[in-house]
Amino acid sequence: MDTLFSIATVEAGIRLGLPVALAALGAIINERSGVLNLGLEGMMLSGALGGYIVNDATGSPWIGLLAGLLVGASTGGVFAGLVVTFRTSQVVTGIAFTIVAIAATTYLFQLRWDIGELPPRVERLGMWPLVALTLVCVAAVWFLFRRTTLGLTISAVGESPESADALGYNVVLIRWMATIAGGALAGLGGAVLVNGPLGLFIEEVTAGRGWVALALVVFAGWRPVPAVAGAFLFGLCDAAQLRLQGTATEVPYEVFLALPYVVTLIALVVRARRSHTPAALGDPYVRGAA
Amino acid sequence: MTSSDTRQPASGTTPSPKSTWPPKLDGWLDAVSRRATAEGILSSILVPVVSALAALVVGGVLIAIDGVNPLSVYQAILQGVFTKSRGFSYTATVATPLVLIGVGYALAYRARVFTIGGEGQYLVGAVAGTAVVTAGGVGDLPRVVLIVMGLGAAMVAGALWGGLAGVLANRFGASIVISTLMLSFIGDSLLQWAVRDGIRDPESYNANSRPITAAALPSFFGQKTHLGFLFALVLVPIAWWLIRRHRWGFRIDALGHNPGTLDANEFSSARVTLSVLVVAGGLAGLAGMVETTGVNIRLGQEASVGYGWDAIIVALIGRLHPLGVLIAGLGMAGLTIGFESAQRQFELPSSLVSLITAFVIIFVVWGDAIAARWKEAR
Numbered sequence: 001m002d003t004l005f006s007i008a009t010v011e012a013g014i015r016l017g018l019p020v021a022l023a024a025l026g027a028i029i030n031e032r033s034g035v036l037n038l039g040l041e042g043m044m045l046s047g048a049l050g051g052y053i054v055n056d057a058t059g060s061p062w063i064g065l066l067a068g069l070l071v072g073a074s075t076g077g078v079f080a081g082l083v084v085t086f087r088t089s090q091v092v093t094g095i096a097f098t099i100v101a102i103a104a105t106t107y108l109f110q111l112r113w114d115i116g117e118l119p120p121r122v123e124r125l126g127m128w129p130l131v132a133l134t135l136v137c138v139a140a141v142w143f144l145f146r147r148t149t150l151g152l153t154i155s156a157v158g159e160s161p162e163s164a165d166a167l168g169y170n171v172v173l174i175r176w177m178a179t180i181a182g183g184a185l186a187g188l189g190g191a192v193l194v195n196g197p198l199g200l201f202i203e204e205v206t207a208g209r210g211w212v213a214l215a216l217v218v219f220a221g222w223r224p225v226p227a228v229a230g231a232f233l234f235g236l237c238d239a240a241q242l243r244l245q246g247t248a249t250e251v252p253y254e255v256f257l258a259l260p261y262v263v264t265l266i267a268l269v270v271r272a273r274r275s276h277t278p279a280a281l282g283d284p285y286v287r288g289a290a
Numbered sequence: 291m292t293s294s295d296t297r298q299p300a301s302g303t304t305p306s307p308k309s310t311w312p313p314k315l316d317g318w319l320d321a322v323s324r325r326a327t328a329e330g331i332l333s334s335i336l337v338p339v340v341s342a343l344a345a346l347v348v349g350g351v352l353i354a355i356d357g358v359n360p361l362s363v364y365q366a367i368l369q370g371v372f373t374k375s376r377g378f379s380y381t382a383t384v385a386t387p388l389v390l391i392g393v394g395y396a397l398a399y400r401a402r403v404f405t406i407g408g409e410g411q412y413l414v415g416a417v418a419g420t421a422v423v424t425a426g427g428v429g430d431l432p433r434v435v436l437i438v439m440g441l442g443a444a445m446v447a448g449a450l451w452g453g454l455a456g457v458l459a460n461r462f463g464a465s466i467v468i469s470t471l472m473l474s475f476i477g478d479s480l481l482q483w484a485v486r487d488g489i490r491d492p493e494s495y496n497a498n499s500r501p502i503t504a505a506a507l508p509s510f511f512g513q514k515t516h517l518g519f520l521f522a523l524v525l526v527p528i529a530w531w532l533i534r535r536h537r538w539g540f541r542i543d544a545l546g547h548n549p550g551t552l553d554a555n556e557f558s559s560a561r562v563t564l565s566v567l568v569v570a571g572g573l574a575g576l577a578g579m580v581e582t583t584g585v586n587i588r589l590g591q592e593a594s595v596g597y598g599w600d601a602i603i604v605a606l607i608g609r610l611h612p613l614g615v616l617i618a619g620l621g622m623a624g625l626t627i628g629f630e631s632a633q634r635q636f637e638l639p640s641s642l643v644s645l646i647t648a649f650v651i652i653f654v655v656w657g658d659a660i661a662a663r664w665k666e667a668r
Contacts, residue, residue, distance in 0.1 A: 038467060082652075086659035091404050091467065092606065096651045099603060103644040110639035111356070208475055215468045254483035261475040266467060269462040 007142045009239050012197070015127050017228075018134050018233025019193035019206075023139045023213035024220070024227040026072075026185030032145065032222060033178035034158035034280040038094025040186050041210025042101025047072040047187025048194045049105045052169050052201035053112070055122040061195040064122070065133075065188060068195075072187015073180050075101070077220050080179035082174055087284035098210070124199040130192055134228070137185065140223040154178055158278035161285040172283050192269060198281070212264050219267040221276050230267060291368030301325070310547035333661045334609045339497050342377045342607070342621070349646040358636045367628030367636055377627060379514040383585060385616075388414070389522040390577035391601035392608060392615040393529045394570030400533070400610050401545040407455060407470025408574040409598025410477030411448040414573025417484045418447030420589040423505040424489060436465075436505040436587035441579050448575015450479060456564035466567070478594055485591050498590035507584040529612040542566055574598060585609045603651045622647055622659070 023044050032039040037043075050071030055064030079097055082088045113119045132171035145151035149185070154174055156164040161171045194201050212234055241256040350360030371377040373524040391408040398405050419440040422428070428436060436544045458464040483491055484499070486488075491500040533539035544551050552559045577597065581591050605623055608614030629643045 031314040068457055082656060082659070086656060086663070093655050095404070095406060095467070095602060096606070096648070096655055099599065100645075100652050102540050105640060107352075107639055107645045110641050133392040141511045171338040188379075208471065211468055215465070215472070218465065218468075252483050253489060254479045254486070257482065258476045258479035261472040264474075265445040265458075265464075265469060265472040268464045268472070 005100045009243055010236070011127060012239035012242065013236035014131065014232065015197040015235070016193075016238040017135045017232040018130050018196065019189040019279055020209050020213050020216065021228045021231035022137060022189035023186045023193060023210055024216045024231055025137055025224055026182040026189070027132045027217045028141060028222055028224055028227060029144075029154065029185070029216055030176050030182030030219060032278055033154045033175045033270050034161060034278055034283065034285070035080070035083060035179050035182075036090045036094065036282045037076075037079065037182055037186075038091060038187050038214070039075070039097030039101070040094075040182070040214055041206060041208065042098035043072050043075045043079070043100075043183045044190035044193075044206045044210040044213075045101050045105050045204065046075045046190065048190030049108060049201055050187065051191025052194045052275075055195050056120055059123060061123050064195045065125075065191045068191020069184050069188045069265045072190065073134050074185035075187065075199060076180040076183020077176075079183060080176045080186055083284065084179065087286065090282050090284070102204055104277050109201065109203060119202075122195065125192075125196050127196075130196045133192070137188075138224050138228050145224070155278070161280050161283075165285075171287075174283070186213075189213070191198045192285040208261070212231060212260065215268045218277075219270070223277065232250065233267075234260050234264065260284060307379055311356055318389045334614075334652070334659075335613075337657040337661060338607050338609065338614075338618070338650070338654055341650050341657050344653050345646050345649035348529040348649050349520045349642065352645070353429045353636075353638065354640065356638060358638065363632050363636055366632035367625065370628035370631040371624045376514060380627045381620060381623045382519045384626055385619040386516075386518040386522050386584070387577040387581050387597040388527065388601050388604045388619035388622060389616050390518070390580065391570075391574045391598055392604035392619055393522075393525055393612050394573035395601055395605035396608060396610040396612065396615050397529065397533075397539075397542060398570045399546075399605060401542040401562060403545075403563050403566050404467050405452065405455060405470040405567060405570055406467055406602055407452065407474050407477075407598070408473065408570070408577075408601050409594065409596065410470070410474030411451045411476040411571040411574035412578035412580070412581075412598045413474075413481045413594055414576035415444035415448035416593055417489070417573070419444030419579030420499045420502055420582055421484070421489045423502050423583070426522045428643075429504060433504060433506075437507065437583065440502075440583060441576060444575040444579030445572040446575070448578065451573035452567040452569075452571020452574070453564060456567035460560040460564060466563075470561045481593060482591060485589060485593075489589075493587070494588075496590065498588040501587050502583055502589065503587060505583050506581065509584070514585075516580070518577075518580030518584045521580065522619075525573070526608040533612070538562075538565070574601075600647070603647050606651055607654055 001088075023040055026043075027037060027040055030040075031206035047068035051064040055061050058064070075097075079093070082093050085089045109119075131163030135165045145155065151170055152165065156167075157169065157171050157174045164174075165171050176209045189209075190206055194205060198205065213231070216227050216230040216234065219230050237256075237260040240254075241259055341552040346364070349363070349433050353363050373380055389413065393404065397407060422443040423436050423440040428439070431439075452470070453472060455464075455466055455469045458469050486497040489499050491498060509516045533543070541552060541557065541562050545559050549559045552562065578593075581597070582593065586593075600622065601619075604618045605615055608616070608618035625647065626643055632638070633640055633642070
């Protein structure tokens with residue numbers, strides 16, 4: 001067990017926590033505006049594939065990250081079109097969106113690399129640049145909601161779209177922007193996963209990390225700093241799981257396989273009641289309907 | 291108890307809470323669980339059919355981009371289902387778990403209880419059922435007893451897995467979408483452990499359970515279709531009856547439309563949430579054991595083939611209606627089976643089928659929104 005609590009595990013934990021942290025930040029912006037984004041997992045996965053293909057083609061992980069950001073933003077745009085403009089059910093659309101993203105990324109991946117053919121490993125970024133990137137994003141989201149009018153406007157739209165509308169703010173536009181920003185950060189998170197700790201793409205590479213991010217947002221009470229702390233905790237469990245899989249221990253390694261999800265479940269239970277849910281979360285806004 | 295609990299026909303006569311409707315909803319559920327009006331039937335049939343055709347067109351474009359003639363692919367799919375001798379039988383076999391899980395989802399979604407945990411419930415059901423029928427000392431029991439014990443254990447395990455999400459939601463307010471998903475991942479870990487260690491066949495080199503042939507389901511209609519398909523066929527009218535004629539089904543729809551009416555009648559919406567999750571979980575657990583004893587010889591690591599995820603699509607395309615779920619399940623199974631032979635023939639990516647079905651569901655969601663706008667405009 002002494003190898004478990006080593007610097008290497010902590011480092012791996014940070015590395016694996018970063019993608020989740022970025023996706024959680026995206027979900028915070030998204031949900032503060034009142035749009036519940038259950039497509040987050042799908043957006044992360046799309047960003048991961050985009051980041052991987054572009055990194056493979058250009059040889060630059062930084063361009064790969066940019067690609068993940070852009071792919072994520074465009075999936076966010078599609079999602080906004082459906083739930084904000086067409087006012088489809090946010091829950092159903094989100095689940096459907098993730099199903100489509102899983103199928104589409106698998107399809108594109110299979111088109112590019114035949115089964116059995118080994119997809120190339122791409123150049124990976126080290127930990128510190130990615131930590132710096134994530135910290136910049138955390139600071140930006142914190143600043144947005146604590147210090148800017150735009151952040152207050154987004155929150156107002158999520159709490160009471162009618163009042164925001166009456167004050168002259170464009171609810172639809174703000175929700176569009178928030179959803180695109182959320183998708184962009186989720187896509188960036190996926191690209192970080194592929195261009196950082198993993199260095200390769202496999203089918204469903206995100207393995208539920210987008211859903212974990214959504215749970216963390218509840219746990220964090222829609223605040224960026226606790227969300228990142230939660231993501232680090234998830235990363236640590238993930239790293240411990242990977243480390244212990246090969247070694248023979250008293251406890252079956254499947255326990256560690258399940259651990260990140262058990263911890264997420266516990267986090268969801270512990271904080272759910274005390275959360276500060278945006279009042280209009282999940283409600284489509286129809287002008288003049290209320 | 292209260293008036294809602296006294297015995298009265300839940301349907302046919304207009305129930306009193308209905309006057310407090312029309313419910314404030316987004317168009318989607320409105321279109322789905324509306325009582326049968328001509329317009330309702332039209333939109334609930336038209337939207338999925340048009341969506342399916344549109345998805346096939348998109349799929350055709352993708353096939354064409356791949357340099358293959360889409361029409362010959364679709365022809366091969368139809369031939370695979372309708373002219374090959376085993377096409378029907380395989381289709382029914384694949385449809386069985388989809389329909390069993392899909393009906394459970396449909397009941398839950400009618401109550402706006404958005405569980406996506408069918409895969410985990412399916413797996414824990416398969417593990418529990420297999421553990422019971424391969425336990426020491428049950429080998430001498432008659433096959434019927436073994437089958438009933440196995441299926442019963444699977445249903446209980448699935449129901450507990452689903453019910454756990456209900457308890458977490460009712461007591462702690464945990465989001466059901468996320469908790470059922472986490473429980474699916476945990477259920478998969480449980481399967482991995484069970485076949486590697488817990489209920490592993492000590493004489494087998496591979497990680498799998500002892501053979502479950504003693505509890506194998508009888509098959510009919512040729513070699514492949516098993517008793518489980520009959521379960522699915524029987525479940526559909528039962529679920530239909532529950533929705534249209536039983537108080538429980540009425541409460542489910544009340545919870546989906548306007549939880550306030552339940553509370554106003556002093557009937558706890560938490561109980562409906564829990565019961566619907568237990569039932570959906572039990573059905574998914576049943577599906578897991580039915581698949582294990584109907585199709586496979588042992589339970590292995592590869593038991594997770596994603597029926598629990600595909601059934602979400604089946605429930606939504608089937609408009610949360612049991613008959614719709616059956617049709618959608620058969621359609622999806624047919625596409626899968628037909629595509630299997632077409633895929634080999636034309637060397638297409640195996641994930642194309644999931645992509646096409648995924649497009650159906652996006653088009654259904656979109657089509658509903660368009661239909662709702664249309665109605666508003668008039």
